Amino acid sequence: MNTKAIRRQKIKFRVRSKISGTTQKPRLSVFRSNSEIYAQLIDDETGNTLAAASSKEKDIVAQKVTKVEKSKLVGAAIARKATDLGLLDVTFDRSGYLYHGRVKAVAEGAREGGLKF
DSSP, X not given: OOHHHHHHHHXXXXXXXXXXXXXXXXXXXXXXXXXXXXXXXXXXXXXXXXXXXXXXXXHHHTSOOOHHHHHHHHHXXXXXXXXXXXXXXXXXXXXXXXXXXXXXXXXXXXXXXXXXX
């Protein structure tokens, strides 16, 4: 592993020791690859994923926009799925990434969609 990945892994483990999701307040976890972005609502008590959204979904892929704008759409999509499940409060987990750019866009999209964190 390279130094950047090791640094991110250490941050991720440190943050995950402090936060966890419940059925009432799941963890909104973000994964960022070079080309795509994924978000999922996780209940850590049971180990289940309650909802997931990604930039690979048909309605998001159909829009020819930048990666940051796609990330905002992913945030709005996960917020829509969460409200369908009756969830409004979540714990945001940036997975060791800096709260900047695409990760920030997911958070902003989720907030605009009605999620609170």
